[in-house]
Amino acid sequence: MTSTLQISRLTKRFDTVEALGDVSLALEQGKRVALLGHNGAGKSTMMKIVLGLIPFDSGSVSVCGAAPGSAEARAQVAYLPENASFHPALTGEEQIRYYLALRGQDPKLAMGLLEKVGLAHAARRRIGGYSKGMRQRVGLAQTLIGRPRLLVLDEPTSGLDPVSRRDFYDLLDGLAAAGTAILLSSHVLTEVEARTDRIVILSGGRLVAEGTLAALRGQAALPVVVLITPAAGEEAAIAQAFPEAVCTGDGRLRLSCEQARKLPLLSQIAALGAQVADLDVIPPSLEDIYSHFSRRDGQ
Amino acid sequence: MNRVLATALCEFRVAFRNRWVVIATAMMALFALVLAAAGAAPTGDIGVDRLSVVVASLTSLSVYLVPLLALLMSFDAVAGEVERGTLPLLLTYPVSRFQILLGKLLAHIAILGLATGLGYGLAALAAILADRGALAGLPSLWRLVWSSVLLGATFLGTGYALSALARRTSSAAGLAIGLWLVVVVLYDLALLALIVSDAGGPLTTRVLPVALLSNPADAFRIFNLSAAEAVAAAGGIGGAAAAIPLWQSAASILLWPAAALSLAWAAFRKVTP
Numbered sequence: 001m002t003s004t005l006q007i008s009r010l011t012k013r014f015d016t017v018e019a020l021g022d023v024s025l026a027l028e029q030g031k032r033v034a035l036l037g038h039n040g041a042g043k044s045t046m047m048k049i050v051l052g053l054i055p056f057d058s059g060s061v062s063v064c065g066a067a068p069g070s071a072e073a074r075a076q077v078a079y080l081p082e083n084a085s086f087h088p089a090l091t092g093e094e095q096i097r098y099y100l101a102l103r104g105q106d107p108k109l110a111m112g113l114l115e116k117v118g119l120a121h122a123a124r125r126r127i128g129g130y131s132k133g134m135r136q137r138v139g140l141a142q143t144l145i146g147r148p149r150l151l152v153l154d155e156p157t158s159g160l161d162p163v164s165r166r167d168f169y170d171l172l173d174g175l176a177a178a179g180t181a182i183l184l185s186s187h188v189l190t191e192v193e194a195r196t197d198r199i200v201i202l203s204g205g206r207l208v209a210e211g212t213l214a215a216l217r218g219q220a221a222l223p224v225v226v227l228i229t230p231a232a233g234e235e236a237a238i239a240q241a242f243p244e245a246v247c248t249g250d251g252r253l254r255l256s257c258e259q260a261r262k263l264p265l266l267s268q269i270a271a272l273g274a275q276v277a278d279l280d281v282i283p284p285s286l287e288d289i290y291s292h293f294s295r296r297d298g299q
Numbered sequence: 300m301n302r303v304l305a306t307a308l309c310e311f312r313v314a315f316r317n318r319w320v321v322i323a324t325a326m327m328a329l330f331a332l333v334l335a336a337a338g339a340a341p342t343g344d345i346g347v348d349r350l351s352v353v354v355a356s357l358t359s360l361s362v363y364l365v366p367l368l369a370l371l372m373s374f375d376a377v378a379g380e381v382e383r384g385t386l387p388l389l390l391t392y393p394v395s396r397f398q399i400l401l402g403k404l405l406a407h408i409a410i411l412g413l414a415t416g417l418g419y420g421l422a423a424l425a426a427i428l429a430d431r432g433a434l435a436g437l438p439s440l441w442r443l444v445w446s447s448v449l450l451g452a453t454f455l456g457t458g459y460a461l462s463a464l465a466r467r468t469s470s471a472a473g474l475a476i477g478l479w480l481v482v483v484v485l486y487d488l489a490l491l492a493l494i495v496s497d498a499g500g501p502l503t504t505r506v507l508p509v510a511l512l513s514n515p516a517d518a519f520r521i522f523n524l525s526a527a528e529a530v531a532a533a534g535g536i537g538g539a540a541a542a543i544p545l546w547q548s549a550a551s552i553l554l555w556p557a558a559a560l561s562l563a564w565a566a567f568r569k570v571t572p
Binding site for chain 1: 301306309312313317571
């Protein structure tokens with residue numbers, strides 16, 4: 001299967017600063033890839049290169065089999081910029097009608113698109129009076145025009161409330177199921193976790209990790225945290241059994257262990273029987289995995 | 300072509316909402332009516348119809364007002380999109396930068412056409428109501444309208460170019476006003492100084508015609524005055540018009556819009572969102 005987006009050994013410099021170094025990435029049709037990274041990690045730069053908005057120094061980029069920014073590529077790619085903005089004097093409907101016309105589609109489809117993003121009620125009001133979330137929805141509506149083969153979304157859910165975020169990801173699921181490849185960047189790791197097929201972490205312009213969340217979790221091999229609540233009067237006994245444990249202040253004991261040592265440790269705890277009142281096992285959070293990868297090169 | 304028309308429609312809508320259509324039309328109508336009333340007196344002596352005299356006055360008005368209106372409408376065209384942050388998204392659409400410019404130009408030309416057509420039309424109506432003989436001046440009025448639109452197109456194109464070069468609306472506005480001052484006001488003053496100091500020497504006979512033709516505003520003035528044979532009514536620097544063949548000034552006002560649009564395109568292509 002050919003990739004909708006194929007990036008290989010992409011390098012981009014702004015004067016002396018290397019914004020992207022040797023980044024390779026393939027995105028197949030129907031797949032959703034989340035791009036994570038700090039501010040300045042190169043996410044937006046990469047997106048702008050894919051869209052053909054800025055040139056790159058070396059490497060190659062192929063968008064739907066064409067050069068980025070070529071007429072052929074632009075006809076098949078939709079983009080949602082970070083903080084989407086529009087002319088304040090136009091209404092939501094007029095703006096979408098314009099975008100439909102630019103894609104060679106019937107402007108009458110505008111209302112249907114605005115309904116899909118829950119903005120039909122404000123379609124005839126000027127965008128100047130919209131909230132940030134409403135503008136973001138206009139931005140979403142325009143990405144749905146004409147079944148794009150590649151969607152590039154820069155922080156698409158910023159400004160949306162939790163319910164709207166869920167609706168938004170439902171929309172994406174529908175598009176992906178119909179074959180659209182989706183590249184999105186986000187700061188909100190928990191929503192990326194459930195709703196994307198693959199995660200790519202950029203740090204300082206380098207691709208530092210790529211894979212499913214499970215694969216990244218294994219690769220990072222971060223310690224598991226075990227919290228033990230001792231039964232009344234047994235605190236000293238348990239502290240003695242686990243000398244490496246740290247007291248958390250609320251009477252619980254905190255143990256940190258490698259994935260491989262997790263089960264032996266648990267059976268050791270279980271052997272203590274009634275001395276233990278409760279037990280919590282906390283796997284490394286997404287945030288932990290993310291900071292593990294994005295700080296690996298000494299940042 | 301549909302993309303150009305869609306862009307034009309969108310721009311026209313924005314200009315209408317921002318009151319540009321009303322402001323431009325009202326300004327043109329007001330000035331034209333004042334000139335028609337003021338220019339009504341001397342017709343008997345000159346022996347031309349009332350409307351031709353009004354057209355001569357309107358020509359002088361247009362030289363100042365049309366470039367100003369055009370620059371005011373255009374300075375925001377690219378810089379405004381950059382500042383609002385709407386340009387990156389627009390440029391990912393399957394529409395070329397030339398088509399975007401052409402769409403904006405079409406909308407702004409329509410507004411200028413509307414403003415000049417209505418404004419001058421009112422002045423003409425006033426002249427014709429006062430004197431039926433003024434109907435003879437209708438061809439020169441028509442010439443004034445379309446050449447005003449061409450003059451406007453030239454300054455719209457230059458306005459887009461400045462807007463693309465400046466990338467900030469505030470500096471684009473400054474550049475636009477500066478350009479207007481230099482091309483429309485200071486340029487003529489410099490030429491007058493040249494005539495006075497040269498006193499009919501080789502500079503006046505050889506350099507002056509070229510200098511007049513290479514300035515779109517002067518070419519516009521000369522074209523209208525010499526075509527209407529109303530040079531005598533206008534006087535001033537227009538007197539030099541007699542020395543310049545009509546086809547030359549016509550060529551200048553036809554070529555300038557194309558040159559300005561090319562300039563705008565070249566500048567817009569350099570803008571990285």
